[in-house]
Amino acid sequence: xxxxxxxxxxxxxxxxxxxxxxxxxxxxxxxxxxxxxxxxxxxxxxxxxxxxxxxxxxxxxxxxxxxxxxxxxxxxxxxxxxxxxxxxxxxxxxxxxxxxxxxxxxxxxxxxxxxxxxxxxxxxxxxxxxxxxxxxx
Numbered sequence: 001x002x003x004x005x006x007x008x009x010x011x012x013x014x015x016x017x018x019x020x021x022x023x024x025x026x027x028x029x030x031x032x033x034x035x036x037x038x039x040x041x042x043x044x045x046x047x048x049x050x051x052x053x054x055x056x057x058x059x060x061x062x063x064x065x066x067x068x069x070x071x072x073x074x075x076x077x078x079x080x081x082x083x084x085x086x087x088x089x090x091x092x093x094x095x096x097x098x099x100x101x102x103x104x105x106x107x108x109x110x111x112x113x114x115x116x117x118x119x120x121x122x123x124x125x126x127x128x129x130x131x132x133x134x135x136x137x
Contacts, residue, residue: 009063010055017054019047022074029068029085030055039075043082043112045105047073052086052108059091066091080115084108 011024014032025031032051038044051071058064066088073081086108093099099107 010058013054013058014051017050019051019054022077027067028088029070031070031072033072033074035077036073036075036081039081041116042114043073043084045109048084048108048112049105052104055086056091056094060095066095082112082114084112086111 010026010030011021014021014024014034018037020035020037022033022035023031024033034047034051036044036047038047048071052069055064055066055069059066068088069086071084071086073083075081086104090099090104090107094101094104
């Protein structure tokens with residue numbers, strides 16, 4: 001199965017897990033944007049888990065080759081609640097029973113940022129993107 005075919009099948013799988021997919025850009029990394037069902041002040045951890053479980057299940061079935069996944073959670077189009085990512089090696093280690101589900105989850109949650117967090121000290125914004133001119137505080 002080619003990368004494009006795998007990506008085409010990822011969206012319906014995510015939707016079957018209750019993820020309101022706004023956009024999926026396949027490749028490496030796989031960029032996933034979804035609208036949260038929990039538009040509070042923080043990203044809902046269970047929702048991240050459902051998205052990742054859809055991908056883990058596909059990987060275990062040899063229907064998806066793990067790549068880095070970059071998740072963007074929106075309250076509404078353009079209103080970013082937060083971002084997270086998962087490395088390809090984390091999926092591989094989980095599937096090979098080299099790390100536990102708890103370790104996998106902890107690694108992902110350690111990457112979680114919220115849209116209202118201040119810019120990173122390396123000059124990037126909370127999503128890791130370079131700050132635009134005029135964005136300086």
